[in-house]
Amino acid sequence: MSSIGDLSGRIALVTGASRGIGQSLATALADAGATVLAGVRGEPGREAQAREAGPAAIHPIAFDVRDVDATRRAVDAAVAEHGRIDILVNNAGLGREHDPLEVTEADWDELHDVNLKGAFFVTQAVGRHMVAARYGRIVMISSQASLVGLPRSAVYCATKAGLNGLARTLALEWAPFGVTVNCVAPTWIYTPGTAGRLDLPDFRQSVLDRIPVGRIGQPADVAAAVTFLASEASGLITGAVLPVDGGWTVQ
Ligand SMILES: NC(=O)c1ccc[n+]([C@@H]2O[C@H](COP(=O)([O-])OP(=O)(O)OC[C@H]3O[C@@H](n4cnc5c(N)ncnc54)[C@H](O)[C@@H]3O)[C@@H](O)[C@H]2O)c1
Numbered sequence: 001m002s003s004i005g006d007l008s009g010r011i012a013l014v015t016g017a018s019r020g021i022g023q024s025l026a027t028a029l030a031d032a033g034a035t036v037l038a039g040v041r042g043e044p045g046r047e048a049q050a051r052e053a054g055p056a057a058i059h060p061i062a063f064d065v066r067d068v069d070a071t072r073r074a075v076d077a078a079v080a081e082h083g084r085i086d087i088l089v090n091n092a093g094l095g096r097e098h099d100p101l102e103v104t105e106a107d108w109d110e111l112h113d114v115n116l117k118g119a120f121f122v123t124q125a126v127g128r129h130m131v132a133a134r135y136g137r138i139v140m141i142s143s144q145a146s147l148v149g150l151p152r153s154a155v156y157c158a159t160k161a162g163l164n165g166l167a168r169t170l171a172l173e174w175a176p177f178g179v180t181v182n183c184v185a186p187t188w189i190y191t192p193g194t195a196g197r198l199d200l201p202d203f204r205q206s207v208l209d210r211i212p213v214g215r216i217g218q219p220a221d222v223a224a225a226v227t228f229l230a231s232e233a234s235g236l237i238t239g240a241v242l243p244v245d246g247g248w249t250v251q
Pocket of ligand 1: 066
């Protein structure tokens with residue numbers, strides 16, 4: 001077995017890798033030795049720069065996770081080019097808040113199409129190859145919102161709780177084939193998607209008041225957990241939901 005966190009020679013796909021947590025995950029997995037396919041929505045050149053560094057590399061791969069056919073084509077083409085995908089991180093996601101009495105069908109579909117349906121069909125497309133290859137590490141970027149209620153977040157919480165359910169079931173289905181499926185459940189992480197809220201002093205303080213370790217998360221906090229779960233060394237861990245939340249959900 002390779003050492004903890006060593007991803008040398010592995011091929012990894014990270015969705016939503018153009019910015020925020022996903023960008024940090026792509027860098028962390030590449031720094032751990034993997035060749036990383038960095039999922040972006042539009043033109044690769046515009047959203048992510050290819051990086052060649054030592055044995056590791058980051059290559060943009062363009063598909064919208066809401067497009068099931070395009071997802072499958074992109075995954076199959078990546079496997080044809082690189083031989084396999086060993087690691088999948090389902091990170092692409094949207095965060096929106098709503099008054100539950102005002103949620104529309106469009107609001108519901110917007111979040112579910114990316115956060116849950118998108119993640120499932122990326123996982124299906126990659127899972128076919130992993131099951132055939134008898135090896136895989138799949139990590140869902142869930143949220144503390146999958147474990148506790150959050151104000152104005154009924155729809156978001158439902159999508160993330162759905163990811164936990166998917167992971168548990170796929171963990172059972174694919175354990176015999178050497179494929180593990182786990183979730184990481186972060187608290188508030190400072191990214192371009194959350195900066196607008198977290199830069200508001202009152203809001204920031206209200207978040208800090210709920211995090212016993214006393215700081216807002218950084219993408220690197222999530223990357224540390226994902227790198228471990230993406231490695232061969234985590235092979236006996238499957239179907240788990242790992243909070244990266246500074247203690248928010250233990251209260
Ligand atoms: N930032 C936080 O506080 C926090 C906390 C818990 C969980 N999360 C989860 O972590 C993930 C990343 O969050 P972030 O804050 O970095 O978000 P972000 O908004 O900064 O980045 C989201 C990424 O997803 C991509 N994306 C969105 N829709 C897509 C689509 N249809 N197809 C392909 N890619 C798409 C975007 O292009 C972007 O790269 C999300 O799943 C989010 O729910 C974030």
